[in-house]
Amino acid sequence: MSWTISENSFWGPLDPAADAGYPEDRPKRKGFFTDTSICIGCKACEVACKEWNDVPSDHFDMTATSYDNSHSLNSNQWRHVAFIEQPKRLVTEGGGQDTGLRGTVDLGMPTVPPTGAAEQLANGADDRPDFRWLMSSDVCKHCTHAACLDVCPTGSLFRTEFGTVVVQDDICNGCGYCVPACPYGVIERRKGPDGAKNVGIAQKCTLCYDRLDAGKTPACAQACPTQSIQYGDVEELRERANKRVEQLHDAGIMDARLYGNDPTDGVGGTGAFFLLLDEPEVYGFPPDPVVTTKDLPSMYKHAVAAAGTLLAGAAVAFLGGRR
Amino acid sequence: MTTGREVGPEGDPSEDAHTHDQVNATTDPLAGGGDNAVGREGLQGVRSQTNATVGTRGGRRGSGEGGSGRRRGGRRGGGRGDRSMVPEAEFTSYYGRPIVKPSPWEADIPAYLFAGGLAAGSSILAAGADLTGRPTMRRSGRLVSIGALGFSMVALVHDLGTPSRFYNMLRVAKPTSPMSMGTWILSAYGAFAGAATAAEAARMLPPRWRTRGPLRRPLALLPYVDRPAGVLAAVVAPAVASYTAVLLSDTATPSWHSAYRELPFVFVGSAAAASSGMAMITAPTSEAGPARRLAVAGAAFELVMEHRMEQTMGITAEPLHQGQAGRLMRAAKALTVAGAAGSLLAGRSRALSVLSGAALMAGSACTRFGVFEAGQASAKDPKYTVVPQRERLEREGPVRHPG
Ligand code: SF4
Ligand code: SF4
Numbered sequence: 001m002s003w004t005i006s007e008n009s010f011w012g013p014l015d016p017a018a019d020a021g022y023p024e025d026r027p028k029r030k031g032f033f034t035d036t037s038i039c040i041g042c043k044a045c046e047v048a049c050k051e052w053n054d055v056p057s058d059h060f061d062m063t064a065t066s067y068d069n070s071h072s073l074n075s076n077q078w079r080h081v082a083f084i085e086q087p088k089r090l091v092t093e094g095g096g097q098d099t100g101l102r103g104t105v106d107l108g109m110p111t112v113p114p115t116g117a118a119e120q121l122a123n124g125a126d127d128r129p130d131f132r133w134l135m136s137s138d139v140c141k142h143c144t145h146a147a148c149l150d151v152c153p154t155g156s157l158f159r160t161e162f163g164t165v166v167v168q169d170d171i172c173n174g175c176g177y178c179v180p181a182c183p184y185g186v187i188e189r190r191k192g193p194d195g196a197k198n199v200g201i202a203q204k205c206t207l208c209y210d211r212l213d214a215g216k217t218p219a220c221a222q223a224c225p226t227q228s229i230q231y232g233d234v235e236e237l238r239e240r241a242n243k244r245v246e247q248l249h250d251a252g253i254m255d256a257r258l259y260g261n262d263p264t265d266g267v268g269g270t271g272a273f274f275l276l277l278d279e280p281e282v283y284g285f286p287p288d289p290v291v292t293t294k295d296l297p298s299m300y301k302h303a304v305a306a307a308g309t310l311l312a313g314a315a316v317a318f319l320g321g322r323r
Numbered sequence: 324m325t326t327g328r329e330v331g332p333e334g335d336p337s338e339d340a341h342t343h344d345q346v347n348a349t350t351d352p353l354a355g356g357g358d359n360a361v362g363r364e365g366l367q368g369v370r371s372q373t374n375a376t377v378g379t380r381g382g383r384r385g386s387g388e389g390g391s392g393r394r395r396g397g398r399r400g401g402g403r404g405d406r407s408m409v410p411e412a413e414f415t416s417y418y419g420r421p422i423v424k425p426s427p428w429e430a431d432i433p434a435y436l437f438a439g440g441l442a443a444g445s446s447i448l449a450a451g452a453d454l455t456g457r458p459t460m461r462r463s464g465r466l467v468s469i470g471a472l473g474f475s476m477v478a479l480v481h482d483l484g485t486p487s488r489f490y491n492m493l494r495v496a497k498p499t500s501p502m503s504m505g506t507w508i509l510s511a512y513g514a515f516a517g518a519a520t521a522a523e524a525a526r527m528l529p530p531r532w533r534t535r536g537p538l539r540r541p542l543a544l545l546p547y548v549d550r551p552a553g554v555l556a557a558v559v560a561p562a563v564a565s566y567t568a569v570l571l572s573d574t575a576t577p578s579w580h581s582a583y584r585e586l587p588f589v590f591v592g593s594a595a596a597a598s599s600g601m602a603m604i605t606a607p608t609s610e611a612g613p614a615r616r617l618a619v620a621g622a623a624f625e626l627v628m629e630h631r632m633e634q635t636m637g638i639t640a641e642p643l644h645q646g647q648a649g650r651l652m653r654a655a656k657a658l659t660v661a662g663a664a665g666s667l668l669a670g671r672s673r674a675l676s677v678l679s680g681a682a683l684m685a686g687s688a689c690t691r692f693g694v695f696e697a698g699q700a701s702a703k704d705p706k707y708t709v710v711p712q713r714e715r716l717e718r719e720g721p722v723r724h725p726g
Pocket of ligand 1: 140147165183186
């Protein structure tokens with residue numbers, strides 16, 4: 001890591017690997033574009049991630065609220081598929097052509113319409129159920145301005161040459177500062193299970209740093225059967241995502257929007273960004289996250305002022321009276 | 324958040340070939356032509372359903388609940404029995420689950436916040452006492468500071484996930500990490516406070532050791548170390564007292580981050596009150612005049628700044644009034660007020676000094692634990708992440724870098 005504080009070091013668009021001091025011949029920034037509109041909730045990404053990264057499997061149980069049985073992103077869950085069931089039609093309210101993502105190709109998605117409705121759907125009948133699934137595979141965002149990395153006091157979290165954010169297991173001392181710093185609630189100190197490796201150490205997605213090093217695709221993207229998870233150069237993925245949104249809009253799916261793709265946003269854009277079909281918080285994302293260190297210069301100023309106040313106050317207490 | 328409206332006009336879907344034609348061919352029915360006509364009214368209908376509805380009851384309740392209606396994102400935080408300052412905000416979430424994660428920190432950290440403040444204030448009082456000829460207050464200040472610092476160190480190491488690696492804190496100095504800065508501030512402070520206390524301890528040795536025996540030479544250096552070390556410790560100490568506010572605020576924990584402007588002032592006030600309280604207990608009343616004055620000033624300052632802090636925090640001030648944090652903050656206020664009043668009246672009364680001092684220390688500890696717990700609670704409820712961001716979006720639009 002470098003100590004040069006460039007103009008946008010705290011906030012604003014920049015190439016994170018360049019900012020971290022990697023030379024010109026570094027690889028292009030790598031990331032994920034997760035297109036949730038074609039996610040079928042198969043959890044292949046979750047499994048592939050656990051297998052490849054040797055992430056312990058624990059606390060799997062049904063949440064009793066949805067098909068989600070892996071709860072959240074956490075130290076033992078580096079990909080997490082959210083299942084949202086909404087009493088809402090997939091596409092249009094006011095009639096029109098069924099341009100639904102489900103209508104044409106049966107991807108084997110679980111459906112729970114009343115008996116007979118599936119056939120009606122297939123027949124193009126208009127009384128489609130007032131119900132849709134949203135599924136989304138969440139992951140560490142590999143932020144341009146990563147709060148976790150900024151606040152890490154040991155240098156365990158570092159910026160790789162691919163522009164990703166990775167924990168060095170052998171350096172982290174488990175101070176836990178990265179955990180509350182992440183605006184997306186991704187990174188966590190591993191609590192168990194007993195006997196698992198790296199207990200007491202912060203854990204999260206590495207964007208399969210080892211695979212990237214070997215020129216391979218991260219396990220989750222490799223395993224995703226619908227290419228909902230697309231891996232590649234962030235720049236190229238952003239263009240791809242823009243086209244995809246436009247395509248969906250043309251098809252009448254005006255709910256489609258990108259999340260995290262804008263390099264001027266509160267975290268300087270994320271290396272892993274998403275196409276969503278509803279507001280971010282529906283998926284468990286913060287609606288408009290801002291990296292906490294954006295305010296750090298101001299925090300330090302306030303702290304210095306407070307320190308000065310304490311010293312001055314004490315001086316007055318000693319000089320201000322005689323008893 | 325980018326809505327589709329910002330997407331530029333370029334890029335006909337049919338051009339979206341190259342590497343992704345496979346994706347589109349197999350999974351995307353939209354790529355394959357067909358009638359894409361959708362009535363404008365239809366779109367409007369969809370848009371209106373997806374608009375954010377902070378403060379609008381009912382508009383979006385479906386999405387956070389799943390189909391089951393078992394949990395409502397918008398209902399969490401209500402019905403806790405504590406008073407609610409603002410009308411319940413309506414918001415959406417993923418089954419009411421937290422968005423940000425609470426820190427994994429336990430009681431060690433608020434205990435350290437208290438002890439660090441106590442150490443810092445005591446060093447300042449000790450230096451003042453030294454410079455104004457108050458030997459007992461100087462001595463007790465120095466001893467308290469090193470004791471509190473030692474406690475702090477143990478607490479900080481104990482709270483690590485892998486305590487045996489605490490020394491990794493020393494491998495970097497990172498301005499973007501308040502914890503790293505704090506490590507170095509504490510190291511510098513510890514060196515000075517340690518030297519001052521060593522000098523103090525040496526004074527307590529039998530006088531004849533200064534003129535005879537193996538310690539004669541090192542003890543002769545004493546005058547050169549004593550006061551300078553004490554003064555240097557007092558110069559660094561305020562940073563020890565105030566950086567801990569940055570430590571908490573430089574997170575995504577809603578009730579800590581939103582307090583960042585006032586929290587350092589609350590914490591230095593709290594440190595002044597606690598250390599003055601300790602001095603009122605440990606120093607004779609004849610020497611403790613400055614401590615009594617600083618106690619009143621520190622307590623008043625803390626209360627005023629805490630009040631201001633809550634005014635600027637918006638909805639994230641709520642956790643300071645609820646549950647465990649609420650009880651702690653109420654206790655803090657009562658104890659601090661009582662301690663300050665007692666300090667005003669204490670004068671030469673030994674008993675009243677001790678009582679007031681104890682109340683001030685307890686008040687300071689409650690403030691630290693209360694602020695800590697409020698932050699933890701705010702991280703566990705998605706309301707405090709979603710609602711402030713939604714409110715900001717409605718007020719100012721999305722946060723975007725101008726350049
Ligand atoms: S999403 Fe969280 S854990 Fe991932 S890089 Fe950003 S701040 Fe770090
Ligand atoms: S827990 Fe580990 S990775 Fe996280 S901030 Fe502390 S040292 Fe860094």
